[in-house]
Amino acid sequence: PESPKCCMNYWWDDASAPHGVTNLTWPSPDDDSSYLTDAFSRFLTQRRQSTQTLRGGPPAPFAAQISFHNCHKPFIGQTKNKEACKRGETCRPPMEGDEPYTDLELDYYACLTQLDTAVGKVIRTLEENGYYDNTFVMLASDNGPEENCHPLGICQRANDRPHRPVEGPGSAGPLRGRKRDIFEGGHRVPGIVSWPAIVGTESESGLVSWETVMTDDFLPTIMDTLGVKRPPEQRSWALDGRSIIPILQGKQWKDTKYGERSFGIGFYDAKTTLNYGWGFRHGKWKFIEGSASCIGEEGAPCREPQLYDLSNDLGERHDLSREFPIVLAAMQHRFKRWHESVMASRKNESKCTKWKELTLPPSIEMMERDGLFFEHVDAVADLS
Secondary structure, three states: OOOOOOOOOOOOOOOOOOOOOOOEEEOOOOOOHHHHHHHHHHHHHHHHHHHHHOOOOOOOOOOOOOOOOOOOOOOOOOHHHHHHHHOOOOOOOOOOOOOOOHHHHHHHHHHHHHHHHHHHHHHHHHHHHHHHHHOEEEEEEEOOOOOOOOOOOOOOOOOOOOOOOOOOOOOOOOOOOOOOOHHHHHOOOOEEEEEHHOOOOOOOOOOOOOOOOOOHHHHHHHHHHHOOOOOOOHOOOOOOOOOOHHHHOOOOOOOOOOOOEEEEEEEEOOOOOOOOOOEEEOOOOOOOEEOOOOOOOOOHHHHHHHEEOOOOOOOOOOOOOOHHHHHHHHHHHHHHHHHHHHHHHHHHHHHHHOOOOOOHHHHHHHHHHHOOOOOHHHOOOOOO
């Protein structure tokens, strides 16, 4: 702990704060992703050895969440990985006519290489200890890349160099927005699952699904795998997630009560404003009002209610709110219904006693004041 390389505290000035990231058992190496992989390797080897000694047979099940720092800010890559990137060994060279990679980009790409190496070590540890074939491994990021693209969430080089934005390293590809945005670039990330016993290994390319999966689905998937049900007193509580086992088996989810999958999108602060925004997905449709990268005066287009058809416009460039006002109203109504469900959970289904009322988008607050919400709007709107 005395080592200057040991610790980093993201959120508190006081290094002794109970939630500070400071309680590392060993000083972290220059490649801090290897700290976690080494700790996981020790854990899994000890678990296999101890359980086999105690009871024999296969090693005991386990659950582990490995939260890598890479590539969160601040990122500082190892020199050898930056040099490998410059030599074109781990990075594609800049496009013809482009400037060489900046030091910031090289640091970012080096950290990405270190992450890739660390994930490989995790997989090898599973294989070496006899766990790999029947272990559910999921790799995903928690959000899009850092640094917003003001004022509309569209980066300067979105049309010709989306892989290399000038705002900051890390690409959201064709998606609009970046970290903290309600736009898809803020939260839509690839998810990679390995589980040979369930997914199988028949195809070299693997199974590809465009179903929308969320971190909310982790718990229901584990419960489904273990055949575990919620305690009787909690079975009436709302549960936003669902098991992804059917998706991993190449099937489709059965329709929910309201048809295709619906979910709300919001910032972590209960008192959200247009500076962070709100969103709601139902199938191909998406309602947005405000976002982190959207700046401007009241009445600016990206601070008004918007409607996008993601099946034809994944980059969210064409607002259809004027063309489909009934669909917009239906999406706003469903957001309100989802909001009511969330508030019911916060009030009645949580051990937290100091819950806060979640703010609503201004357009929905106005509709509530004017009595413009109609239960029959879902029956009128065609959301297919």
